[in-house]
Amino acid sequence: MYAVSLTPMRKTLLLAILLLLPPSLCAHVGSPDTFFEGDAGPYRLFVTVRMPEAIPGVAEVEIRSESGDVTAIRLLPLRLTGAGSEYAPKPEPMEQSIKDPQFFSGRIWLMEFHALQLRVEVEGGRGVGTLAAPLMAEAQRTLRMNKQLGSLLFSFMIFLAVTFVLILRAALGEARLQPGEAYDTQSAGKLRWVTGAGVLFVMAIIYLGNTWWSAEASGYSLRVMKPPTFRAVLAPTGRLSLFPPEGQSSVHARLRSGGWLSWSEVLKDLRPDHGHLMHLFLVRMPTWDYFCHLHPESDPKGFFEQNLPSLPSGRYQMFSDVVTDTGLAITMVGQIDLPELSGTPLRGDDSVAATLSNPAAAGTQAVSALQDGRMKWIRDPAPLRARTALRLRFQVEDGEGKPALDLEPYMGMAGHLIILRSDGGVFAHVHPTGSVAMASLELAEKSLASATMQNMPSMAQQSLSSEVAFPYGFPQPGRYRLFVQVKHAGKIQTGVFDTIIEP
Amino acid sequence: MHSAIFYRTVSIGVPIVLIAAAQASEKRWAATTIAGVYTVAWLAVRLILRLFPAEPKLGPVYNQVTHYVGLFFPLLIIPAAIGLDLVRPWIRDRRKWLQAGVLGAVFLGVMVAVQWPFGTFLMLPASRNWFFGTGELSYLWPPESRLVRNVFYAYEPTRAAFTLGMGIALACAILSARLGLAWGKWMRDVRR
Numbered sequence: 001m002y003a004v005s006l007t008p009m010r011k012t013l014l015l016a017i018l019l020l021l022p023p024s025l026c027a028h029v030g031s032p033d034t035f036f037e038g039d040a041g042p043y044r045l046f047v048t049v050r051m052p053e054a055i056p057g058v059a060e061v062e063i064r065s066e067s068g069d070v071t072a073i074r075l076l077p078l079r080l081t082g083a084g085s086e087y088a089p090k091p092e093p094m095e096q097s098i099k100d101p102q103f104f105s106g107r108i109w110l111m112e113f114h115a116l117q118l119r120v121e122v123e124g125g126r127g128v129g130t131l132a133a134p135l136m137a138e139a140q141r142t143l144r145m146n147k148q149l150g151s152l153l154f155s156f157m158i159f160l161a162v163t164f165v166l167i168l169r170a171a172l173g174e175a176r177l178q179p180g181e182a183y184d185t186q187s188a189g190k191l192r193w194v195t196g197a198g199v200l201f202v203m204a205i206i207y208l209g210n211t212w213w214s215a216e217a218s219g220y221s222l223r224v225m226k227p228p229t230f231r232a233v234l235a236p237t238g239r240l241s242l243f244p245p246e247g248q249s250s251v252h253a254r255l256r257s258g259g260w261l262s263w264s265e266v267l268k269d270l271r272p273d274h275g276h277l278m279h280l281f282l283v284r285m286p287t288w289d290y291f292c293h294l295h296p297e298s299d300p301k302g303f304f305e306q307n308l309p310s311l312p313s314g315r316y317q318m319f320s321d322v323v324t325d326t327g328l329a330i331t332m333v334g335q336i337d338l339p340e341l342s343g344t345p346l347r348g349d350d351s352v353a354a355t356l357s358n359p360a361a362a363g364t365q366a367v368s369a370l371q372d373g374r375m376k377w378i379r380d381p382a383p384l385r386a387r388t389a390l391r392l393r394f395q396v397e398d399g400e401g402k403p404a405l406d407l408e409p410y411m412g413m414a415g416h417l418i419i420l421r422s423d424g425g426v427f428a429h430v431h432p433t434g435s436v437a438m439a440s441l442e443l444a445e446k447s448l449a450s451a452t453m454q455n456m457p458s459m460a461q462q463s464l465s466s467e468v469a470f471p472y473g474f475p476q477p478g479r480y481r482l483f484v485q486v487k488h489a490g491k492i493q494t495g496v497f498d499t500i501i502e503p
Numbered sequence: 504m505h506s507a508i509f510y511r512t513v514s515i516g517v518p519i520v521l522i523a524a525a526q527a528s529e530k531r532w533a534a535t536t537i538a539g540v541y542t543v544a545w546l547a548v549r550l551i552l553r554l555f556p557a558e559p560k561l562g563p564v565y566n567q568v569t570h571y572v573g574l575f576f577p578l579l580i581i582p583a584a585i586g587l588d589l590v591r592p593w594i595r596d597r598r599k600w601l602q603a604g605v606l607g608a609v610f611l612g613v614m615v616a617v618q619w620p621f622g623t624f625l626m627l628p629a630s631r632n633w634f635f636g637t638g639e640l641s642y643l644w645p646p647e648s649r650l651v652r653n654v655f656y657a658y659e660p661t662r663a664a665f666t667l668g669m670g671i672a673l674a675c676a677i678l679s680a681r682l683g684l685a686w687g688k689w690m691r692d693v694r695r
Contacts (some may be wrong), residue, residue, distance in 0.1 A: 077562035083646045084563030109561050116563070248606045 011304045028435065029319065029331055029427040031419075034135055035389060035471040036434035039123040041129015043070055046471055047434075048389040049118060049133075052141045055223075059117070062389065063104045065092065069125035072096075078447070079116035080134050080327040080440065084368040085447045091121055110137045113223060114251065115327040115446040132448035134440035136329055139224045142217060161206065161483050165198040188435075226250045228263055228332040230320060234308070238343045242280070242296060242320065245332060267303075269325040273439035274411040276349065278304050279321040279429065281418060283316045285335070288420055290483050291353045291494065306343035309352050314338065319427050321437065327444075329437035331427065353483060353494035368484075368495035373398040375484060375495030378467070383502045386477045392417065392430075393469040394484050394495060403466035410487040413438070415468035422479040434471045454493045474501040504622025506658040507668025510611060513578065513618075514676035518610045519683040521584050525591060526687020534591075538584035542577045547574035549636060559642040566640040566651070576635050579621055583613040599684050605686075607677030626653055 024413060034049040044066035049059050063073055074091035094106035110116060120131040145153075173183070173191045183191070228245040235241065245263040270277045276295040284290040296306035304320075320332040346352060355368075366377045378393040394415070396404040410416060417430040428435055436444075468486060484495040505510035552573040559568060586609045594602050624630055631638030637653075644651050659665040 079563040084565050087564040087567045087642075089559040089562040089564050089642075109563050113564060171689065171693075176689075178694050 014344075024437070028429070029333060030421070030425045031428040031475045032136075032138070032140060033387075033473060033475065034118075034133065034435055035430075035437055035473055036133040037391075037471040038131050038133065038433060040120055040131035041502075042126040043067060043122045043124060043129050043399075045120065045122070045131060046389065046391070047118070047120065047131070047133055049135060050387075051135070051137065051140075052110060053423075054143045055113050055137050055139045056109060058107050059110050059135070061094065061106045061108060063120065065102045065104070065122075065124075067124070068102055070102065070104075070122055071125070072123040073104050073106070074121040075108045076119040076121065077108050077110060077135075078117050078119060079112070080117045080443050081447065082326065084112075085117065086451075088119060088445075107484070110245065113137050113139070115324075115329075115440065115443075117447065119448065130448060130451075132444035133434075134327055134329070134436050134444045134479070136440075139220070140226055142221055143387070157206070161202045164202055165195060167201055168198040169195050184373075190266035193295070222248075222260065223250050228330060230303070230316065230318075230332045230334050232334055232336050234336065234338065238341055240296070240306045240308050240336075241276075241299070242306070243301050251328070266324060266328075267322060267330070270298075271323045271325050271439040271443075273321065273325070273329075273437055274413060276411070277322065279305075280306060281319040281321075281427075282308075282311075282316045282336075283319075283420060284312070285317050285424070286422075288422070289355055290314075290316075291355075291483050291496075293351045293416070293418070293483075293485060295349055308338070308341055308352065309343045311338060311341045311343065311348050311352070313340040319422055319429075321429055323437050326442040326487045327437075329440050331429075333427075349492070351485060351492040351494060352497060353485075355496040366497070368497055370396070370488065370493040370495060371491055372489040372493065373404055375486075375493075377482075377495075377497050384474065384499060385502050386474050389471065389473045391469045391471055392482070393467055394486075395467050396486055396488055397466070398489075398494075404488050406467060407464040407466060407468070408487040409464065410485060410492060414464050414486070415470070416485040417470045417472070418483040418485070419472065419474070420481050420483070421430050421476070422481065426475055426478070426480070428472065430470045430472050432468060432470055477501050477503040504618050504625075505655045507665050507672055508658040509618075510614060510672040511668060513580075513614060514607070514611055514672045515679055517578075517583075518607060518676050518679040519586075519686065521587055521610075522606055522680050522683030523611070523686035523690065525587065527690035529691075530531055531592075532585075532588050534584040534587045535581060538580045542581055545577035546576060549555055549576065550634070552688075553633070553636070553639065564642045565645045566589055566642050568640075568642050572639045572641050573636060576625065576630075576637070579617045580614070582617045583610045586610065586613040600681060603677050603681035603684060606680040607673065610680065611673055611676040622655070626655070 030349050032051045034047070034051065036047040036049075038045060038047070046064040046066070048062040050061075052058055062074055065073075073094040073096075074092060076088040078088055092108050094104040094108055097105070099264065108118070116135045116137050118133050118135050118302065120133070122129045122131070130135040135289075168193060171189070172194050175185070183425075226249065230245050231243040232241070233241045244267050247262065248260045249263045249266045251261045251266050273279065277298055278296050280294045280296050282290075282292040282294070290311060292307050296304035296310075299305045308502060315335060315337050318334040318336060319331070320334075321325070322332070323329045366379065368375045368377075374397050376395045376397065378395055384390065396407060398404045398406075405413065413431045415432060417428075419426065419428040419430065421427075429437075431438060431443060468484070474480060477502055480499050480501060482497040482499065484497065486493055486495075521534040521537055524537045527533075528538070550573065552571040555571050556569060557571045587606055590605060590609050594605050597605075625635065625637050640651055646652070649656050659668050
């Protein structure tokens with residue numbers, strides 16, 4: 001282990017200061033939709049799933065087929081693993097666009113939280129094929145009732161309350177009199193008491209109903225994505241220790257009646273995601289000029305540990321991607337103030353990138369210098385718009401400006417794309433297959449393979465071209481910085497691009 | 504059916520209906536008739552629905568189903584209703600609260616005597632057939648649910664809590680019976 005040289009003043013900064021960022025439970029921050037590119041048998045599909053804001057809710061699905069011979073597509077929601085992943089409901093047919101026959105749209109109900117999968121069944125000129133993509137179903141907020149519906153229900157409530165009192169009064173009054181008989185003074189007084197008691201009873205019922213409604217809303221709010229903010233401590237040796245977020249998670253334990261799992265319990269069993277249990281990203285704030293992609297190792301005493309590389313001082317935003325054994329992809333967040341570190345040399349799949357530009361000030365940048373060559377963003381000159389499904393294409397060139405032919409898989413993938421909005425409100429870790437976590441995708445493919453006896457292609461079987469493409473859609477307008485990581489000339493190299501996303 | 508909460512719930516809802524009907528009609532077996540109508544109607548829905556093919560349209564699907572999954576087997580309230588009809592003539596002229604106390608106690612006592620062992624039976628493989636239908640699982644029930652695991656819900660964690668719960672159930676049965684008597688009397692008093 002390398003020692004970190006620290007001044008006494010810097011030693012005072014050893015303890016991390018952690019602040020809250022926007023909520024996240026999915027393997028992204030502020031980017032809930034799923035973008036996925038894959039093969040359903042012989043058909044290449046680009047799948048976009050617009051996730052609902054509340055669960056249960058309706059997800060809007062758009063699929064574009066690369067070929068023109070697809071005649072029908074059907075959708076099926078299943079759990080990603082375990083019970084609920086074996087049987088499927090009746091498939092939901094998608095609607096084929098008349099203007100663009102390669103474009104299909106449809107809707108599916110997502111009835112349950114957390115790790116689900118979307119099965120896509122395709123029929124066409126080359127037979128049938130099926131694709132499976134993981135979906136992370138999380139409530140983003142508690143939806144408010146539509147005002148018109150609320151007014152209508154309120155008027156119904158008033159009507160029922162008034163008629164209840166009137167019926168009670170009639171039942172205990174007029175209904176017991178002979179036809180033509182009138183109230184005597186005593187009966188009239190008694191009826192006033194009955195009416196008063198009826199009003200009190202109705203008010204009590206309304207009060208209890210409101211209490212019930214509030215309790216339900218409060219229970220649902222616990223399921224809305226919470227910010228899993230992890231605690232980080234930097235030792236004098238430069239070793240960063242990460243501890244699980246404290247307190248209750250938004251993950252509900254179905255086996256325990258009304259029980260909620262702590263973050264420690266949720267994160268107890270993790271799945272390797274392209275070879276690593278955790279992917280830790282550190283980006284220096286607020287300029288996003290230093291970027292680290294690290295892979296801490298699990299520590300039986302605490303959570304995860306990582307020797308930090310040499311870094312300049314500053315406040316760093318941390319994003320940590322993990323996938324649980326059930327396929328639930330989680331991004332944890334935190335911030336840490338670091339002194340200047342002359343730390344441990346990079347090893348394995350760890351990487352650091354530096355750029356001088358500030359995304360808040362930069363415009364659109366189409367070329368980024370690499371250690372060996374350069375990277376070009378192949379894109380239309382037209383402005384990019386939010387909530388539009390895109391294939392973000394990048395060309396790697398060697399030192400002579402020719403397409404690089406020596407790209408190697410980096411952690412099993414042709415490339416990794418990390419997207420960050422200038423205010424830190426959006427973070428996404430995307431691969432050539434899309435915005436889904438690879439460990440979750442493996443589970444979906446395994447589930448599909450066992451259902452269809454279908455063999456899934458692996459990255460090792462594919463040759464890499466000089467171009468790497470990522471399916472993604474920017475969720476919101478703003479200035480974004482893109483870190484594109486590839487392995488070229490035997491080294492991990494990072495292209496940095498800035499862009500503005502229009503509304 | 505082995506928790507006090509079950510008997511509390513039944514004691515709130517059932518005596519008021521049976522006793523009100525009996526009080527209003529004055530027929531010898533009025534409560535038994537009402538209980539019989541409930542049992543036959545409920546059982547008919549259970550047995551007829553399952554004859555029709557169906558498939559889940561929402562996922563995830565935890566249990567594969569090929570036909571409608573009907574209602575649970577009805578509660579055995581007929582014996583309790585018979586008990587009410589047998590006791591009623593003996594106490595008809597007593598004070599209303601005394602009547603309610605006796606009717607509530609009879610109802611709860613017979614319910615426990617019948618439904619408790621019947622609950623045990625519904626847990627056995629012998630009940631997993633077309634008639635009792637305990638093997639027919641809704642597609643929505645995950646394997647963690649008690650219905651799928653076939654275990655009783657121990658709602659009261661201690662014997663003391665169970666005893667207290669059964670005491671509350673008795674109080675609920677008496678109150679429900681008293682309301683039933685009042686409701687029945689009101690129905691008889693209606694003139695227009």
